[in-house]
Amino acid sequence: MPDCWLDAVMVAVVDLYPEFLRNRFLTADGGLYHDRASFILTKDNEKKIYEVTYLDAAQASKLPAQNSDGSGFWWPAVIENAVQMYFTEKGNADVFKSGGWVKDSLELLTGVPSDQWMFDKEGTWQHMEKAGDTPIVITTKPEGQTKNLISFHAYTVNGRQEVNGVRYVILRNPWHDTQRLKFDDIFDDISSIGHFKDLNAKPTNL
Secondary structure: OOOHHHHHHHHHHHHHOHHHHHOOEOOHHHHOOOOEEEEEEEEOOEEEEEEEEHHHHHHHHOOOOOOOOOOOOOHHHHHHHHHHHHHHHOOOOOHHHHOOOHHHHHHHHHOOOEEEEOOOHHHHHHHHOOEOOEOOEEEEOOOOOOOOOOOOOEEEEEEEEEEOOEEEEEEEOOOOOEEEEEHHHHHHHEEEEEEEOOOOOOOOOO
């Protein structure tokens, strides 16, 4: 789970709060027309600003080492680099090698206190009902313990449905695509659910 724990949260936050995330950039246009961008991370009510150069983002994320010229594709790399800086300061420079926690990503990007737990089957289904109103991200079990989802991975929950008594979950793989899958088929693959502690909470810029 090298960076999917962050990527899946970015997807959820962008889908729900695009203006909020845009406002976390302190550089005009999120740095799209510049060679550097500053991004705000918040945890435990502490706001920190990290400046990322386009060259740093290019080297870390294998982007072309030149200005993005307005194409807009490098903003995830800015966030990823800012998060890397944060964890390096905290003594965990290898976070993108060993893998991090969804709840940390949620808190850093939104400032909202978050949890990451495993629920029983009905509790999991009930939490997924909130998808679309609040960020819900699942993680999966290690290799060899999953059947229908990628092991040791994170997915954004985009919604749930019940059709003729069959329960479905809409999952977005941050590295690939969106699928509608039977809840019964994927439940045993899930290791945890990341979410705001208060499911009705909304992020606010400090």
